[in-house]
Amino acid sequence: MQRFLPSLLVLTATSAPLYAQCSEADRKALEQFDRTWGDATTRGERTALQRIIADDYTGATLTGTVGKASTIDGAVRTAERNRANPQAAPKTTYDNYIITCTANSATVTHRNATTSMAGGREQTTYSRSVHVLEKRSGGWQVVGNAGHALDDAAVLLYLESDWNQAYKNRNTDWFERNYAHDATEVDSRTGVLSGKADAIATVKADKMVVESLELSELGVRVDGNMAIVTGVNHIKGRDEKGGAVDARIRFTDTFVKRDGRWMVWATQGTGIP
Numbered sequence: 124m125q126r127f128l129p130s131l132l133v134l135t136a137t138s139a140p141l142y143a144q145c146s147e148a149d150r151k152a153l154e155q156f157d158r159t160w161g162d163a164t165t166r167g168e169r170t171a172l173q174r175i176i177a178d179d180y181t182g183a184t185l186t187g188t189v190g191k192a193s194t195i196d197g198a199v200r201t202a203e204r205n206r207a208n209p210q211a212a213p214k215t216t217y218d219n220y221i222i223t224c225t226a227n228s229a230t231v232t233h234r235n236a237t238t239s240m241a242g243g244r245e246q247t248t249y250s251r252s253v254h255v256l257e258k259r260s261g262g263w264q265v266v267g268n269a270g271h272a273l274d275d276a277a278v279l280l281y282l283e284s285d286w287n288q289a290y291k292n293r294n295t296d297w298f299e300r301n302y303a304h305d306a307t308e309v310d311s312r313t314g315v316l317s318g319k320a321d322a323i324a325t326v327k328a329d330k331m332v333v334e335s336l337e338l339s340e341l342g343v344r345v346d347g348n349m350a351i352v353t354g355v356n357h358i359k360g361r362d363e364k365g366g367a368v369d370a371r372i373r374f375t376d377t378f379v380k381r382d383g384r385w386m387v388w389a390t391q392g393t394g395i396p
Contacts, residue, residue, distance in 0.1 A: 144224065144225045144226055145225070145229075149222075149224055153222050153224060154222060154231070156256075156263050157231050158217060159171075159175070160172075160265065161217060163175060165202065165215070166202055167198050167200075167202025169195055173195065174262075175265060176194060176264065177257065177264040177266045179191075179266060180194065180264075180266055182268040182269070183268065183269040183270075210240070211240060214237070216235070216236050216238075217235055217236075218233065218234055218236070219233055219234040220232070220233045221233070224256075227257060227258045228257050229255075229258075230253065230254070230255055231253075232251060232252065232254070233251070233252055234250070234251055235249065235251065235270070237249075241383070246384065247383070247384055249272070250270050250271060250272045251271060252268065253270060254267070255268070275350065275385070276343040276345060279343055279345070279352055280341065280343065280352070282301070282378070282387075283341075283352060283354075285297065285301075286387070287336055289301075290326055290329075291333050293326060295323050295326055298319070298322060298323045298326060299323065301386055302323075303319070303381065303388050305318070305319075306318065306322070306387050306388055306389065307390075308322050309390070309392075311372055311374075311392035311394055331360050331361065331362050331368065332360050333360040334361065335357075335358075335359040336357075337356070338354055338355070338356055341353070341354040342354065348379060348380040348381075349377070349379055349380070349388075350378045350380075350385065351377055351378075353374065353376075355372065355373050355395065356374060357370075358371070358372065370394060371395040372392040372393065372394050373393050374391065374393075375392075376390045377389040
């Protein structure tokens, strides 16, 4: 989106609240524990899952609740089915972690992006998981789990955040994948209209250092396979000459859903005096 300055793309990254008993090292360890659990589930590793999941575990599903044994059995069966037909096996990645903890309990939430093939086309669905952990005998175990699918509005807001991080990290692969081939941008400073290739070239060339990003006044409207997201970005950083940048830009982003996936179709921003 052209919610930038001289071509700066910005969006807020949501940070987890800080607690005195939950250090950054604790959160990193809990995230790694969660990823280890996810890998063991994907591979159907019964022994690892027996250790990770507590005996009194309860998982909430759309049809009721499940316990430890049925959860592990289901993971093993799914892994065996996927190994028998690897090309059809869905692939899930985890990100956007929010982790809080005390010395003996923790809550871990994250987004799940699951990519699968449908009708010969790749499709991605999104959900969010909430895990409750307790420390027992010196190690973490999962005692509760719930989750829900994300609706289009939530997916679009996550996409805005991903977009921002892609610009900050100069991740041009993200732009290649998530900009529609006929996407357009209107530069917030010059009014120049450009397309996908120019947008990617701008990301590569931009020398601004982003120090902070803050998104506010978000609004999402969805109508079928089209959507509009509006908001304001507060941008702070340093330009290529070291000068301070502090600006607010009101933006309008238009998205189109193609092959079951939302993509950036048009973006425009206006600086707020």
